[in-house]
Amino acid sequence: MLAPPVALHAVAPPALAAAWAMLREALLAPGAVERDVREVVAAGVSQVNRCPYCIEVHGSALAGLLGGADARAVLVGGLAELRDARLRRVADWAVHGGPPPFPAEHAPELVGVFVVFHYLNRMVNVFLPESPLPPVPTPVAAALRRGAARLLGGLARTVVVPGEAPGLLPPAPLPADLSWAAGRPHVSAAFARAAAAVQAAGERSVPTAVRQLLAAQLPRLDTPPPALGEPTWFDAAVAALPVPDRAAGRLTLRIAFASYRVTDDDVARVRAAGYDDRALVELAAWSSLAAARHLGARALPGPATR
Incomplete structure (x- = not known):
């Protein structure tokens, strides 16, 4: 799905390719880290940056992946209320920082999501409205969120092939400040x-x-x-x-x-x-x-x- 946070770059094709490559290889491509963990990072960073658009989208995707009480907590903005301790620890890291609650081999994917959402949140806050959902009464909005969770949760289960996006851009060396990406070639190529x-x-x-x-x-x-x-x-x-x-x-x-x-x-x-x-x-x-x-x-x- 060429979503608005990516499509807004269309007037600047290299920036469009850059945004898509980072997002696809860090969040969408399968790897060592489950998609729900990566969506927790996306939602947590979006809270830090006060990006209601991304909170709505990635909170809904996470809710669609989880189901049950944790899904309900996410839909009302309750990452801190997650019952899954593993997800709650990762959410706390994404929001507050501190020692990472994951092994070093997961850093390319989780720090990759962390970086790409600090990037995308800023772009969305400048160029897009506060929500992808239409302005509707509260009961209708709740139903729309449940529908969005089903749709985005299904999309989040789609399997894509890692490493296809970096080819949109010419090769480049990995800068020192992106060294966290070095353990996963498709992630490091995308970010470099x-x-x-x-x-x-x-x-x-x-x-x-x-x-x-x-x-x-x-x-x-x-x-x-x-x-x-x-x-x-x-x-x-x-x-x-x-x-x-x-x-x-x-x-x-x-x-x-x-x-x-x-x-x-x-x-x-x-x-x-x-x-x-x-x-x-x-x-x-x-x-x-x-x-x-x-x-x-x-x-x-x-x-x-x-």
């Missing part, structure tokens, strides 16, 4: 090639000063942001940019640090600065993946355990 494609897109569409600014600020992702308002450093960081780059800088920082706070005005300012559809998507893709890669590189702070 995607990283190269998105980096090229950023060099094409994101001003050098803005790329340098975000690179310098990324370590701030390691500490929780303020609950309300812009962080204290934000406006000063944007003001330090050359005037022509400030609109792009503001949007880039917001995507990386709080994509749920991106406004129509943020996007309109970038368009007024001369960005067409492709350049806008490439800027968002570069910002999103820069943040996701940084977070992924810090997702394994201690030894993996079963």
Whole structure:
């Protein structure tokens, strides 16, 4: 299914291929980790990024895979209420971090899902509505969620062949910050090639000063942001940019640090600065993946355990 979170990249074909390759090889292709565990990571990361669209989709997929009380808990946003202790531990890691509750050989798939959803959540928060479901009364919405769980759970059981997506992009070396992917060739190829494609897109569409600014600020992702308002450093960081780059800088920082706070005005300012559809998507893709890669590189702070 070429779902909207992937299709929104269509105006920028290399970014489209990158998004699809990462998603397909980390989440959809079979491997050492069961699909329900991977869907828990997707849903947990989506909660962290306040992405209601992805919470709806991947919570429904997880509910469709699980059934029973755990399915009902997921549909009302209750990952912490999962009865399956294995899934609950993975959900807690995806949301709160800490030592990974899985063996090292599972890292390529689980950190891969972690990274691709930190990426996709940001893109979805910028470009898509809050829900894939139509606005309907609460009783109807509950029925729609049950139907979505059946549909998406069935789709999640579809078996695909690992390693077919990376061929959409040219070969590239695996960067050091993606070394967690090295144990699974189809995952490492997808992320290495995607990283190269998105980096090229950023060099094409994101001003050098803005790329340098975000690179310098990324370590701030390691500490929780303020609950309300812009962080204290934000406006000063944007003001330090050359005037022509400030609109792009503001949007880039917001995507990386709080994509749920991106406004129509943020996007309109970038368009007024001369960005067409492709350049806008490439800027968002570069910002999103820069943040996701940084977070992924810090997702394994201690030894993996079963």
